[in-house]
Amino acid sequence: MKLRETARFSTICIHAGQVPDPSTGAIITPIYQTSTYVQEALGQHKGYEYARTQNPTRAALEANIAAIEGGKAAFAFASGMAAEGAVMTLLQSGDHVVVTDNTYGGTYRLFERVLRRYQLDFTYVDSSKTGDIASAIRPETKLLFLETPTNPTLRLTDLAAACEVAHRRNVVVAVDNTFASPYVQRPIDFGADLVIHSTTKFLNGHSDSVGGVVVATRDDHIEWLRFIQNAEGAIIGPMDAWLVLRGTKTLPIRMERHNANAMALAEFLASHPKVAQVHYPGLAAHPQHALAKKQMRGFGGLISFALGSLERARTLLNNVRLMALAESLGGVETLISHPATMTHASVPPERRQQIGITDDLVRVSVGIEDVDDLKEDLANALSAV
Numbered sequence: 001m002k003l004r005e006t007a008r009f010s011t012i013c014i015h016a017g018q019v020p021d022p023s024t025g026a027i028i029t030p031i032y033q034t035s036t037y038v039q040e041a042l043g044q045h046k047g048y049e050y051a052r053t054q055n056p057t058r059a060a061l062e063a064n065i066a067a068i069e070g071g072k073a074a075f076a077f078a079s080g081m082a083a084e085g086a087v088m089t090l091l092q093s094g095d096h097v098v099v100t101d102n103t104y105g106g107t108y109r110l111f112e113r114v115l116r117r118y119q120l121d122f123t124y125v126d127s128s129k130t131g132d133i134a135s136a137i138r139p140e141t142k143l144l145f146l147e148t149p150t151n152p153t154l155r156l157t158d159l160a161a162a163c164e165v166a167h168r169r170n171v172v173v174a175v176d177n178t179f180a181s182p183y184v185q186r187p188i189d190f191g192a193d194l195v196i197h198s199t200t201k202f203l204n205g206h207s208d209s210v211g212g213v214v215v216a217t218r219d220d221h222i223e224w225l226r227f228i229q230n231a232e233g234a235i236i237g238p239m240d241a242w243l244v245l246r247g248t249k250t251l252p253i254r255m256e257r258h259n260a261n262a263m264a265l266a267e268f269l270a271s272h273p274k275v276a277q278v279h280y281p282g283l284a285a286h287p288q289h290a291l292a293k294k295q296m297r298g299f300g301g302l303i304s305f306a307l308g309s310l311e312r313a314r315t316l317l318n319n320v321r322l323m324a325l326a327e328s329l330g331g332v333e334t335l336i337s338h339p340a341t342m343t344h345a346s347v348p349p350e351r352r353q354q355i356g357i358t359d360d361l362v363r364v365s366v367g368i369e370d371v372d373d374l375k376e377d378l379a380n381a382l383s384a385v
């Protein structure tokens with residue numbers, strides 16, 4: 001089981017980073033639940049000394065995701081936020097970062113409440129406008145931090161154009177690719193230097209683990225991230241690494257179904273008289289549909305739609321039966337949520353309005369159930385609205 005250079009995406013997902021276990025031949029990389037490794041003699045060991053620094057299950061996951069994203073190396077962390085925290089240690093006080101204005105709420109909190117204390121400065125821009133990115137870059141700008149599509153309004157950033165603008169000014173580009181998943185979009189193919197994931201979402205895909213990963217392309221970044229992963233120690237545990245490794249094997253077929261189900265539900269909602277507006281990059285009416293076709297494979301598993309009022313949104317949310325009312329996304333089961341009071345409750349109301357998170361907006365992380373059951377569930381709940 002040695003992967004050829006020419007191996008294709010699904011094959012990479014299943015095999016990259018994994019060889020039969022050297023001691024038994026087990027086809028699946030075991031959960032190496034150990035804290036330390038016995039040395040044969042002083043200074044003689046198998047490359048494993050202490051489990052914060054090295055763990056074979058984690059190493060398999062890291063090699064697997066590096067290959068999936070088309071990067072050179074990956075580093076797995078205890079959560080998506082720990083992965084983001086590690087990336088931000090590439091910066092020093094006085095540095096400036098340009099950020100997509102509608103990032104994941106936890107990203108905004110990390111930057112504003114934690115990293116500002118260390119004299120990092122942030123400017124939030126509508127990164128769907130490449131010109132706005134360019135004009136926010138200053139001499140001290142060191143990082144462009146992008147998220148596309150955004151949550152929950154599904155606005156896109158032109159990755160190739162943004163990377164070009166940033167690189168011309170020597171600015172490193174990091175992309176939070178959690179929402180799309182690497183099946184749908186591979187930012188490194190468009191020039192990104194770093195890719196971040198909350199593995200909690202599509203990569204694991206089964207709503208049973210929390211983790212994060214950073215994929216890097218540059219040797220200086222790889223050297224630093226390896227150092228900081230050990231120095232700060234926010235590593236993913238072996239059980240979680242194993243669960244994500246199990247998840248990535250089925251990423252392509254899960255994403256095909258997420259894409260297809262989301263497309264079908266978006267079309268159903270767009271033609272429903274009680275729905276005011278649907279946000280989904282796969283709809284021809286989406287303002288960036290052409291860009292979506294250019295940089296995404298399928299259009300992802302998330303849709304959001306407006307119902308006209310908070311009351312109507314509440315009625316819908318209280319009347320779905322199959323869809324579970326919950327935060328998070330990317331699992332095989334469909335989750336439905338109310339961004340204004342759930343995931344984005346900590347965002348001030350004026351700012352929520354600015355970025356389009358109205359009180360009547362509902363978000364669905366479309367799972368891989370039979371799409372007719374999902375449609376029926378929405379149709380029933382809409383009839384109560």
Ligand SMILES: *Cc1c(COP(=O)(O)O)cnc(C)c1O
Pocket residue numbers: 079080081082104106107147176178179197198199200201210211212
């Ligand atoms: C969930 C999420 C994170 C944070 O990941 P955790 O695993 O919850 O720490 C970061 N970015 C995006 C886009 C997410 O959806």
